[in-house]
Amino acid sequence: MRTIGIIQGNTIVEQDDGSVTFFAGATLDGDGGNGQFGGLPCYAPRDFQGGTLDILANAGSAGNWFGVVTDSGDPRGNPVVQSSNDPCPGAFVAATSLQFFDKNGKPLPSRSPFKYVDSATVPFIVVPPMIIRGVAGVVLGCRCVVTNTRNQQSVEAVVADTGPKNHLGEISVACAQAIGVAIGDPHPAEGDGAPSPSIHYHLFPGTAAVVNGVTYPLQRS
Amino acid sequence: MTFPPGRLRDASKRITSAAIASHTWSFGLLFGILSISAFAADQPSYTPPPVACEVRYYFREYLRGAKVGAKSYSAPSYEREALPPSQVAISDGSVSRIVDGRAAHLPYRFVVKVTRNSDADRGTLKVNVLDASGKPLRGFPQVITNPLTKTGGSSSKNYSIPVTKALTKKIEKTLLAKDQSLTYVALIIRMRSDVP
Secondary structure, eight states, X not given: OEEEEEETTEEEEEOTTSOEEEEEEEEEEOTTOBSTTSSOXXXXXXXXXXXXXXXXXXXXXXXXXXXXXXXXXXXXXXXXXXXXXXXXXXXXXXXOSSBOBOTTSOBOOTTOGGGBOOTTTSOXXXXXXXXXXXXXXXXXXXXXXXXXXXXXXXXXXXXXEEOOTTXXXXXXXXXXXXXXXOOOSSOGGGSOOEEEEEEEEEEEEEEEOEETTEEOOOBXX | OOOOHHHHHHHHHHHHHHHHHHHHHHHHHHXXXXXXXXXXXXSOTTOOOOEEEEEEEXXXXXXXXXXXXXXXXXXXXXXXXXXXXXXXXXXXXXXXXXXXXXXXXXXXXXXXXXXXXXXXOOOEEEEEEEOTTSOBOTTOOEEEEOOTTOSSSOSOEEEEEOOOHHHHHHHHHHTSOTTEEEEEEEEEEEEGGGOO
16 A cells, blocks of 8 residues: 555555545536537537536636637637537537547547547546556546445546646536536536545546446546 | 631632632523523524635646647636625614625625515625725626525525736736646635535
């Protein structure tokens, strides 16, 4: 057993079997939600007809689009808007660190809504770089079991996004719903989440996650 | 067994003093309890439940070393600062819960007031944000029908707080860590019982 680090008072431990455990709270991440499976998109222009998982300001603003895919690939570009052929026309495209490939194993275009993991329908978690870089096994795409210790509700999830270095405990909207953590209204990702240390996270680096019948790719960062 | 008269007097004094102190303390405690009960009894039945307010500083972090084509900013997160607890104020039959306070990293004063006039009255929520000179920020005050009526996290209200570029830089420097960029600031208002 080895301590990987401590964030916000919570100790991250690598167990002897290579799995990683920690307790923390849970804030909510709407990133990756692009309406891929009929859920709400994470972000959309102000004149968009329909709801969004998060408020647009959390994606940034002109010249500083930190939270959506842009045409130039950096925050100074213009946000990519989904076309009539995409799952949620008019919405922006929000990314996750974990990305899907096409049938031939080649990266999907960055502007493709299907390249990313859908926060609205897929239980996933977000981890800080300390975990991704701190263990031998591949973390992004790996299996994770998330348990709400207040009600003992548990869900199989995938590690799909990267969080800030000094924050621990963040989950997708679908993950929150699966374990009985309150989401926000009208923006689900603005919910209060769960207090620390009520959520237990058990990661299995190197073991590809299988969630809702989908096997996720293991991705080195 | 006999004791000198002087020692007996001292012992008697100590016992008397202890008894008086004990009675005084008990009386004080009883008075305090009765006062609180009387105060609670004085509050109308339609007194709004306690509210809690906090300021959230949402940010994303630049992910150093991200590969070309990979996501280069983190998922969003936030730092929080709680405003003072709400106080009850009764005036002309209406009763209010008021939060009045400041956040450490903003030059603003927040005044949040939930007011009800009767059991049948859902009430109003008035939110004002004032600058250092006491003038309301643009878009404030805002008054709406009180949304804080249900427990369970289903009735919170969020207000976006405007920040200038200079203030953004200051918050990034004084509150956030290296490589973290402020995306926006929000005032969160909810029932105290819903605070996680």
